[in-house]
Amino acid sequence: MTVRLYRDDSFLWRFTAHVREALDIDGRPAVVLDQTAFYPSAGGQPNDLGSLNGVNVIDVIERADGEIVHVLAAPLHAHDVSGEIDGARRVDHMQQHSGQHVLSQAFVTTAELDTLAVHIGADECTLDLPSPRLTPAAVERAEDAANQIVFEDRPLIVRELTDAEVACLPLRKPPKVTGRIRIVEVEGFDWSACGGTHVRSSAQIGMIKVTRTEKRGNTTRIYFRCGGRALADYRALNQLAAALIESFRMSRAEILPAIDRLRDEAKAMRKELAEAQSRLLEYEAQELLREHTGVIVKSFDARFARDANSLKFMAKRLTSGPGVTALLASNAGGRAHLCFARSADVKTDVAALLRGALNTLNSPAAKGGGSPEFAQGSGPAPDAASAQAALDSAVHELAKSG
Numbered sequence: 001m002t003v004r005l006y007r008d009d010s011f012l013w014r015f016t017a018h019v020r021e022a023l024d025i026d027g028r029p030a031v032v033l034d035q036t037a038f039y040p041s042a043g044g045q046p047n048d049l050g051s052l053n054g055v056n057v058i059d060v061i062e063r064a065d066g067e068i069v070h071v072l073a074a075p076l077h078a079h080d081v082s083g084e085i086d087g088a089r090r091v092d093h094m095q096q097h098s099g100q101h102v103l104s105q106a107f108v109t110t111a112e113l114d115t116l117a118v119h120i121g122a123d124e125c126t127l128d129l130p131s132p133r134l135t136p137a138a139v140e141r142a143e144d145a146a147n148q149i150v151f152e153d154r155p156l157i158v159r160e161l162t163d164a165e166v167a168c169l170p171l172r173k174p175p176k177v178t179g180r181i182r183i184v185e186v187e188g189f190d191w192s193a194c195g196g197t198h199v200r201s202s203a204q205i206g207m208i209k210v211t212r213t214e215k216r217g218n219t220t221r222i223y224f225r226c227g228g229r230a231l232a233d234y235r236a237l238n239q240l241a242a243a244l245i246e247s248f249r250m251s252r253a254e255i256l257p258a259i260d261r262l263r264d265e266a267k268a269m270r271k272e273l274a275e276a277q278s279r280l281l282e283y284e285a286q287e288l289l290r291e292h293t294g295v296i297v298k299s300f301d302a303r304f305a306r307d308a309n310s311l312k313f314m315a316k317r318l319t320s321g322p323g324v325t326a327l328l329a330s331n332a333g334g335r336a337h338l339c340f341a342r343s344a345d346v347k348t349d350v351a352a353l354l355r356g357a358l359n360t361l362n363s364p365a366a367k368g369g370g371s372p373e374f375a376q377g378s379g380p381a382p383d384a385a386s387a388q389a390a391l392d393s394a395v396h397e398l399a400k401s402g
Helices: 087-111 136-151 227-248 252-291 308-318 350-360 385-401
Strands: 013-024 029-031 050-052 055-063 068-073 079-086 117-120 126-128 156-161 181-186 190-193 208-217 220-225 295-300 323-334 335-342 367-369 374-380
Touching: 013 068, 029 079, 079 087, 079 295, 087 117, 087 126, 087 136, 087 181, 087 190, 087 208, 087 220, 087 227, 136 208, 208 227, 220 227, 227 252, 252 295, 252 308, 295 385, 308 323, 308 335, 308 374, 323 350, 323 385, 335 350, 350 367, 350 374, 350 385
Parallel strands: 295 323
Antiparallel strands: 013 029, 013 079, 029 068, 050 055, 050 079, 055 068, 117 126, 126 220, 156 181, 181 190, 208 220, 323 335, 335 374, 367 374
16 A cells, blocks of 8 residues: 555655556556655545656546555656655645634634535635524634634644544544544644644644635535635735725725715616617607608618617517517627517518528527517627628518518
8 A cells, every 4th residue: 555655744845656556547647656745636635746757747546445546747667756746736735724624623613613515726715514694703703713723823733543542532523434543633722533734833824714605505605715825815905905096096995985886876877878778769769660661671780789678679669559560680799680570460470580581691600589479589790781681681571471
């Protein structure tokens, strides 16, 4: 069985080993060593990366028989190897993993909530708690408790104990194995059965920061960052705040009220604009009804483009009275929008006209449908001529039927 060097020294970046087995994993070369400092993906913690004799290790897997398999970017032609761990990645994972132990226990001590699941991602880490409602104050209490442990610089003690010795400890969760069990203790605060890599003291975790929470059914997902990740996140947020302060030319305390005012003003302006657009569409519909009888054909070019909802509003308005068939088109953003409608007393099947018009666009992405009384569709159109051609096709079919 592979000797796991990282269990005795999580800060071991270089080691030597002998290749015991060469194999293939999904078309990639791979090796099993007699000993390794590479941590495999397990327990929610990602695997290490690095190299063996200069060949990149792109994945590390724990096989069903307990062996650790190193998946390589290229074949390794050697029996003896020198391994090197990506130390920055390892330290980041240790900060997140050790921070998770502390934060999970902080939620136990401040809110009596045990952690259900853990994930250490490339950007954010999460832990799931058995509570559908977790107040901001409760989250802050746990966050404060966790960071207090960081400030106290408590040692993280790793040791292997017997079942009897483990039974005397206040573990957060019962171990999944028996026999010799690896226990990671944050001195006097948390005891967990864990095979992962950890920092030497709580101070090496750095700041523990909850970034957001998310309700997920009967549970709450806590998103957090520790150490270097927390610093990078704070730096990004501080740069954003500085940019807003510079842009608005006001103090940090004034930014949120200013944004609230802008949001309210934008909402009011959108409402006014929608009302003005409705009045304009009503006016245009009345003009078309005065200028035309029976069949009304109108194409809007890019300068006066109408979206699908505007065409629908106008078509419905034009056909609200008797004796009208409305064939409307608009070209905007590289698409032709078509909207066909008829009055209740007209027998034309506008859905059939729409199908023919969409075929004129000659694209599988041209789609639409509707009923004999009303139909809408759109498709790619590089210019206004394409939309006009589709409209002309419908007019031609209408003339043939009528």
